Amino acid sequence: MTDPAVEFRNVSMRFGDKVALQDIDLAIEEGSFVVLLGPSGGGKTTLLNILGGFLAPSSGQVFIKGSEVTHVPPARRPTTTVFQDYALFPHMSIAANVGFGLKMRGVPKAERAARVEKALEMVGLGHTALRRIHELSGGQRQRIALARALVVEPSVLLLDEPLGALDLKLRRQMQEELKAIQKRVGTTFVHVTHDQEEAMAIGDVIVVMNDGSIEDWGSPERVYLQPASRFTANFMGDNNLIEGRVTRVAGDRVEVATAFGSFLLPGTAESGASVALSLRPEHLHPETAAGRVTLGQGRVVEAGFFGTHHQCSVALAGHEDVLKLRLPQKRLVQPGESLGLYADPADMVLITR
C-alpha cells in the first residue's frame, strides 16, 4: 500500500481559548482534487495553513507522502500555494515571478527559462512573459499565480479561495480550467472554498468542515445525495430538513413520524431516536405518481424564476415551516396558488446527526 499524498493525524489547533481545529483525521489520496468546503470560521483555511507550514498545529501530526512535516517550514515543504490575493511580486516581470521558485531551488538559468515558458503556456499566457504584473487583469493574475506555484512541481498544490475575487462568469471558466490542468499535471490539489457549487464542480472529494471539525467527506454525489449530518444537508445546496422521530425499525428500513406524516425509508436508527429527513427541492412534486406519498395541500408563499426552473416556497396548511420545491421551467406559478405536495420516500435521506 502506498502512502497517501497528505495525512492529518489527530490535528488540533487552538488560538488562545478559541479552538480552531478539533482532532482532524484526514487522508488525501495521491493525484486527487480535494475541496475543503465550509463557512468562514469553519477551520478550512487554518487546516490549509497547517498543511502549507504557515501554522504549526497545537497537537497532532501532518505527513506528506509518508514523511512527517509537522514542524517543517514552508520553504522546505513539497507544497506551494495559490493565495487568495495572488500575492504576486509587484516589482518583478511575469517571467521572474513564475521563475522565482526555480531560482530559489538553484535551477540553472537556461532550464529555468524553458520551464517558465512551458508553465506560462500551460495557463494560456505564453505571450506575456516580459510584461509587468500591473498590466494584467484579475483572471490573468490568477493564472500567473497558478503557473508560479506549479512550475516547481510540488507534491501538493494548495489553493486558498483562489477564485473568490473573480466575477461569476470568469469564476466558472477558471473552475473548468483548474480541473483540466489538475487532470493534466496529476498533482494533488487541495482547494479551499465556501462556495458549494464550486466545490461540486471541481472536487473529486469534498471535505465539509464546520466549527473546526470534519462534518462529512466523500465524492460530490455522495455528499450531496446522502449528507451525513444536518449541517451538510443544509450547507450543500437548497434543502428541506423535516424533523421527526423513529417509530419502528424493520430490518434495514425505519419508519419516521413527522409533522407531514409517517414515512418508511431505508436507513438505520434506534427506535425513538430524534432524526431528520433531508428532502431536496427537486424531489418534491406538485403531482402524484407511482411510489409517491402525499405531504399535504399547501399555498405558494414565494416564487422565483431561476432560468432552468422555478423555485417556490410552499406553506402547508397547519404548519409553520415552509417547504422549498422546484417546478419545471415552463410551469408558471403565482404566489397564493394552491398546490398538493408529493414525494417518494426513496428520495428522503435519513439523517441522525
Place this chain on the structure above:
Amino acid sequence: MPAALLHALRALPIWLYVLLLYGFIFLPVGVLVLFSFQESRIPVPPFNGPSLRWYEAVFSDPRMMDALANSVAVALLSSLVAVVLGFLAAYALARHRLPLAGLLQGFLTAPLTVSYLIIAMGLLITFNQLGVPKSLLTVGIGHVVINLPLCFAILYSQMGEHQANIERAARDLGAREWQVLVLVTVPMMWPALFASFFLSVTFSWDEFIIAFMVSRFDVTLPVEIWSMLRTGLNPKTNAVGSFVFLISIATVLILDLVILRSRKA
C-alpha cells in the same frame, strides 16, 4: 455677459483670499531670492540687479564650501542610517509578535512630538556626560534621532497584510529569510524607502538647532549662515539662503516625482 460678469465678481474675493494666503507664505522667500540678485551691498529696496556677484562670493568662500560639503555628508549619511534602522524596526514590529509591541512602537515614534530644542539639549548633556567631543558625528547622531521616528512611521504604515502575504509566497516558494528581505521586501518597499530617505535628507539639510548645539569646529551650512548673519545682513546671506532653499525644493520635487510615478504603477 452680465451673468458672466456677476459670476466673475463673486469669484473675486476668493481669488483675493488665495493671493493673500500664498503671498503670506511665499513673500518672505520671494524677497530673499530677489535680493540675492542685488547689485549693491545692502539687500533692501530699491532693487538694482540682477547680478550674480553674491553667488560668486558664496561659491568662492572656502568656509562656505566646507560647510556645504559637511551638510551634504551629514544629510546623506544620517538619512541612510535612519532609513536602515527605521526599516528594521518597522519590519520587526509589522511581521513579528513582540512582547510590549505597543510600548516599543510608542517609544519609537515619541521623538516626533518632542521639540528639536529639547532633543538638542538632551543630546548635548548626554554627549558631555559620556565625554563624546562635539563634531559632525554628533550632529549626524542628532539627525538620526529626529529622522528615525519619521522613517519608522512611513515604512511601518506601508507594511500591510498584503505585503506580508507576498513575503509568505516567497517563503512558500523556497526563499530563506535573508532572500525574502533582499529579493522581495526591500524592492517591494522601494518607493517608501526612497520617500523616507529623501524626507530625512531635507530635514537634515536645513536643521539648525541641533547642528548648532552639538557641533564645534566643523559646522553645517545652516550654522555657517547663522554665524554670517551675526555680522549683519548682506546679499551674500540672501544668496546662500536661496541656494539652500533651491536644494530643499529640488529634493521635494524628486520625491514627489518618484512617489507619483509609483502611485500610477
